[in-house]
Structures are given as C-alpha cells and as structure tokens.
Amino acid sequence: MKMKTGVEQSVYAVLLLNMLPEGAVLHSEEISRQIGASPTYFQKLLRKMGSAELITSVPGTKGGFKLKQPPEDIRVYDIYVAIEGHQSLYTPSGIFEGMLELDDEDDQCILGSLMDEAEDSWKSVLKRETIASLAEKLQAEQYSSRMDVLRKWLNEKMVV
C-alpha cells in the first residue's frame, strides 16, 4: 500500500506550470527534466491531468502544457484522483457475507463503514490544500534565492 510516485511528480509539475505567465506553455520534456522523471512516461501523466481538465495541452510547434484552471481551484486531491483514479483504498471481498452466509443484498460488511470513514478522513486533508496554498509556502524567505534561479530557468524554457 504505497502512493504512486507519479502523484508527487505531478504535483510539482503543476506547481511549476503555475509559475508560467499568462499564455505561455512549457514543453513536456522540460517539465520532466526539471522534475527528474522519465520524459516519455511523464508525458502520460501530463495527459492524464489533461483529461482531468487540470491542465491544457497545445499541440504543434511551440506547443506544450499550461494550467487550465486557476491555482485556487486545483486541489492536491484533484491531482491525486487524476493520476491514481477514483477507486477506494479498500473494497470488501465478500468474506463477511461468506462467513455469515448472507445474501449479497444485505448491508455491507462491518469493516466497510470504518474503512470508508478512514479514507474520507484521509482525502479531506488532500482536499484542503490547493496549488495556490502550496505556491504560497514557496514564497518563504528560505527559498527566495532558489526560486529566483527557478524563475530564470523558466523564462528561458517557456514558449511564447
């Protein structure tokens, strides 16, 4: 039971795209290079976020990716769902019904409600944080010089 590394990578990718000025895009290869992920595979993740309407892709020369929604509307949870899918952590396998020989129509197993509550509790934390609130944390004093370097790099690599 481990979260995909793709989720973390995607969050930082969105955080990177958030630094783009209006109208500019960034090549997928530049993004993956900055993230430190394999370019071809990370492109798939970017497309997943495109399907989830979190980011937009521009095809053709001078193409690339940029945010589709304002950073205040993109929650960490949205990125998680875009990459991992919306299946729950726990799905009852019917042991309860098997042991007690219940009809499948009966109420769910006694573990289901507990697990659902646990999962909701976990997701609620991820829903609380947005790209905007994360970006705000990057404005801290300790990161200022490094962020300038990053912004300069972005100005070189971004398109239009």
Add this chain to the structure above:
Amino acid sequence: MKMKTGVEQSVYAVLLLNMLPEGAVLHSEEISRQIGASPTYFQKLLRKMGSAELITSVPGTKGGFKLKQPPEDIRVYDIYVAIEGHQSLYTPSGIFEGMLELDDEDDQCILGSLMDEAEDSWKSVLKRETIASLAEKLQAEQYSSRMDVLRKWLNEKMVV
C-alpha cells in the same frame, strides 16, 4: 494504491479467534477455509500476526492459533501494521530538493507535512476500532441466527 486483501482476511481471522473459549485453539487450515483464503499463504499472514504478538501459535498435534491479547487491546490498526508493515503511504523522492537545489539537510518538502497529516488522520480511524468493538457489532439482531451457526461450527472445529 490499494490495501492488501490480506488485511481484511486477517481482521476476520482475529474476529474468528475471538470467539474461541479460553484455552482452545483453531487449525490454520480451518481458519483459512472459513475465510475463503488459500491455506498455505494465509498461514504466512497468521505468522505475521504471531510476530506482532497479536495471536499465539501452539505447535504439534492439537496445535493451532488463538488470541494472545484481550480483544479490547487489539486495534484494527495493529492488524494493518502486522500485515502491511509500518512504512508510510508517501515517502518524498527528493523532487523538491532537486528542483530548488537544496541540501538534503534542509527541512522536508512542502508535500511531506500534508501527506503526514493525511496519513495520521487515516490511521487514527483505524486505531479507534478494536476487535472487541467490532465483535460487539456482530451481536446485532440481524446476525444472531447466522452467528449461532458459526458458533456451532467453531465448537466442532476447535481443539481442546
């Protein structure tokens, strides 16, 4: 990101062992048959719970498994840790440090605290429920007749 099915199976196994009278044990094969799991593999899970001091094993003829702790002290979380291990759902892969070119000695990435909080929130729900509280839910009216069947089966299969 999916919880192992072994966790659910183990919870029901402990719930089953909880129904044993004092001093009695149950063969691993009978347990796995009742759970509906593969006998040889489920024995490994039982041994994991044995290492976690949740249950006790009795070797030799008339051997088997029984609870080691009172049901009030066995939390669902304990079973989860026994089977899944105590690694966290998210471990920072160093993207943050890589992007900002920070020394590894600096504070953790901005996602770490959020993920830790989410995981703690999730675990707290699992720590709340115990085998005793789960067993109590099985005393509900709707299960009474089926539980009698289960208890009768247990009286036949249990040893000493």
Add this chain to the structure above:
DNA sequence: GTACTTTTACTCGGATACCGTCTGTCCGAGTAATTATGG
C-alpha cells in the same frame, strides 16, 4: 509579395517490455500429542 507546399517540432494514444510486489505453492525442519513397542 502572396499563396501554397514542405519541413519541423510538438502532443496524442496505443502496443509493448521491464520490474517489483503481492499472492500462492512447496519443502525440510521443529514440536508435541498420540500410538506402538519392549521389558
């Protein structure tokens, strides 16, 4: 100089391979109760 064609450089989506983990099986060894054996 304008309209058209070709080239270039991206994204898109599928097919495929790799690899680690969970699941499942098998085996020899250890342990204790039962049974068999010898006196």
Add this chain to the structure above:
DNA sequence: CCATAATTACTCGGACAGACGGTATCCGAGTAAAAGTAC
C-alpha cells in the same frame, strides 16, 4: 503396567513460481508553426 521409541499432525521459515500493476520506452498519427517554393 510402565518407559521408551515411532508415528502423526500440527507450526515454522525459507525458497520459489505466477499474476498483477506501476514504470518506462517506442512508434505511427495528428496538429500547428516555421521554412521553403512557385508565381
């Protein structure tokens, strides 16, 4: 009848095979900007 040995029936722990999903790579197709070409 009693003590000892052999058998039986469990657990223990490791080795190993199979299935599955996440990761990673490659390819042809689609798209749009740029460059080249013709008039």
